[in-house]
Amino acid sequence: MENILTKVLPQEGGLAGKESGVYNGVVGLFGLLTLVGVIFGVHAMFIGHEHAYGVTREVPWGLLLAAYVFFVVTSTGLCLVSSIGHVFGFKVFQPIAKRSVFLAIATIISGFLVIAFEIENPWRMAIYNIISPNLTSSIWWMGTLYGAYLFFMLIEFALLQAGKHKVAGMLGLLGVIAGVAAHSNLGAVFGLLNGREFWHGPYMPIYFITSAMMSGCATVIFFHWLGYKINGWKMSTELQNSLFAVAKLGALLYVVIMFFTTWKFITGVSGHPPGKYEAIMSLISGPYAKNFWFGEVAMGLVIPFVIILAVKARNVTALAIGSASSIIGIFFMRYDLVVVGQVVPGFHELNIIDLPHLLPYTPTLHEWVITLSGFTFCAVLFMLGERMFRGHLSEDH
Template sequence: MNFLRSIIPFNEVSLKDLFTFEKRFSNVTMALLTLGLLALFIAGAAIYFIEGHHSYNVYKQHPWGLIIGMYVFFVVSSTGLCIMSSLGHVFGIKEFEIIGKRAILGAIVTICSGFVVIALEIGHPIRMVIYNVLTPNFTSAIWWMGTLYGLYLCFIIMEFIFLMRDDHKWSKFFGLGGLLVGIAAHSNLGAVFGFLIARPIANGVFFPIYFILSAMITGSYLLFLMYGFRYKMDFPEEVKVMLTKLAKILGLLLAILMFFEIWRMFTTIYGGMPDKAEAAWHILTGPNFLIGEVLLGMVIPFIVILASKGKNIKGMVWASVTGMIGIFFMRYDLVHDTQLMPLNPLKLREYSVAPEFIEYFPSFSEIGIAIGGIGVCFVMYYFAEKLFNLDHDKKQH
C-alpha cells in the first residue's frame, strides 16, 4: 500500500467509506440509477456468455450494431475530456487549470468503459491484442485505431499520475503526448467510417474532422455534468468563471457543428446519387436525427448559451443532459445510417438483397451491455472520486 502511495497519492478510505455517501435526494437517485444500469449490464453480458453472438441482432447485411455505437460514444467522451483538460495544464489557460485531474480521470474511466463494452463484441479480445502485436496490418484503419487508443490510454494514465503528484513538468509532457495521440486516434476512428468505399453515405473526408469537433462538444457537456454533480449546483466563484468561459467555447463549437451538418447534408443530397441521396433523405426525415441529434444534441444547449450569453450555468448543466442524449443518438445513427443501404449486388455477387433500407433493432443483450455500460462507467468514476482528491489546489500553481 505504501509503495502504491509513493507512485500515486490517494485517500486513506475504508471499505465502509467507499460505500457510504451523503443521504441526499440527488445522491440516492444517482445510486439507484447506477445500480439499475449495472444490473442491466450484468444481465446483457450473462445472456451473451450463454448464447454467444447469437444473442445479438446483428447479421450479415448489418454487422455493426448498438455495441459498436456505444463504444464510439465512450471513446469520443474520453478524447473530448482529454482535449478540454489540455486547455489548462498543457496550454496554460489559467481558468481551465482547475479541471485537470477530474477531466483526465474522466477520460481514463470513459475509455476503459468503452473497452469493456467492445470486448463483448469482439469475441476474443485477448487474442485480438496478441495478434495486433504479432501480425500488424499497417493499411488497416481498425488496426491503427486499436494501437493508437492503447497508446493513448498509457499516456493519460501517466498524465494523471503526475498530476496527482503535482509534477507539472511531466504531467504537461504526458498531457501533450496524450493530446496528440488522442487526436490521431480519434481522427483515425473517423477514418474507419470515412474509408468505407462501399458505403457512399459515409465515404469522404468529413468524419475525421467531425469526430474531433464532436469530441470537444462531448467533453464540454461532461464537464458541466461532472461539476454540476460535484457541487450540487452551488458552484464556487472560480468554477463559475471556468464554466462560463466553457459555455462560450461550447457555443462556438456547436455553431461550427451545425454549419458542418448543414453542408454535409447538402453535399450528400446534391446530384441525386442513388446510394447517397436516398439514404440522406431517409436520415433527414427520421426522428433520431431531427429530435435526437439536432434538437437535443445541438439546438437546446445552443439556445441556452445564446439566451444567457453563457452565464446560466445551472441551465447549462441540464442542457448538457439533453446534449449527451443527443450525442448518444449521433453515435448510434452514425453506425446504423452507414449500413442503411444494402451493398450493390451488381458489385458484390455475394449479396443478393432487395434494394430496400436495411432494418435493425438491438436485442436485449445488446441494449443491456451498451446502455448498462454507462453504469459501469458511473461505478468506476464513483470509486475513483472516493480514492483520489480531484479538486484543484490553489497552491499548485
C-alpha cells in the same frame, strides 16, 4: 489554503451520515446493473452473437459499436478540452483539469467494456495486436493508439494528483497527440470504406475531432456541476469562470457542427448521389427522422446552443441542463452515424426483386443491457472518483 478548504469542504469526508448511505446505495445499484450487463455479454459469447444481437451479415455494426464510438469520442473530447489549460497554458481552463482527465479515463474504459462484448473474441485483439500487427489496418491502429492514449492519460492523472503539473503537462501533450491520432484514425475506419457512401470521404476524421471537442465541453460542464451537487459544495469563482469559458467554446463548436451537418446533407441530396442520397433521406423523412430531428438536431445542437445564448454562458445550472440535453443528443448522433451508414443495400442500384429499400436493424435486449452497463460502469467510476480524490480539488480552484 486551509481557509479555502474549510469554505469549500463542509465536512472532512465530503459526505456523511444519511447522505453517505444514499451515495453508497446509488453506487451499489449502478454496480449491480454493470454486473448484469457483463452477465448478458458473457451469455452472448456462449450462445453466439448471431443469436444474441440484432446485427446481421448486411448490418454487422449495431448499438454496441455506436456506444463504443460515443464513449471514445467523449473521452478524446475531455482530453482535448482539459489540455487547453494544463498543457497549453490558458489559465481560465486550468481548474477543470483533474476531473476532466479522470472522466476521460473513465469514459474510455467504459468504451472498452462495451466493445469487448461487441467483438466476439476480444482477447484475440490484445494478443495478435502484439504478435501479428497489421500496419495497413485502420482497426489495428485504432487499438494501438487508444491503448497508448489510455496509458498517457493514466500517468498524467497520477502526476496531477502528485502535484507535478509541469511533468503532467508533458504527459498531457503526449496524450493529446495520441488521442488526436487515435480519434482521427477512428474517423478513417469509417471514411476509408468506399463501399459505404454515407461514410466515405475525408470528412469523417475532421468531423470526429470537432464533434469530440463538442462532446467534451458538454461532459465537462455537466459532470462538474453534478460533482459539486453530489458533494454539497459551492463552486469557487475560478471554477465557475472556467465552466463559462468551456460553455463559450462549446457554443462555437455547436455552430461548427451545424455547419458540417448542413453541408453534409446538401451534398448528400444534391444530384442524388447513389447510396448517400438514400441514407440522407432516411434521416430527413425516413425511419430515422425522429432520431435526427429530435435527437441530433434539437437535443444535441439547438437546445444547448440556445441555452448558452439565453444565459450568456453565465448560469452553471442552466448550462448543465443544456449539457445534459447535448449528451443525450450526441448519443443519437453516434447511433445514426453507425447504423444509417449500413442500412442502404450494397446492390441498391440494380433494382433486385425483393431487395428491401433499407435494411432492417433493431437492437436486442442483450445489446440494450450491455450498453446500459457501459453507462452505469462510467457512473460508478465517476462517483468513486469523487470520493477517492475528494472531488478532484486543487489549489487552482
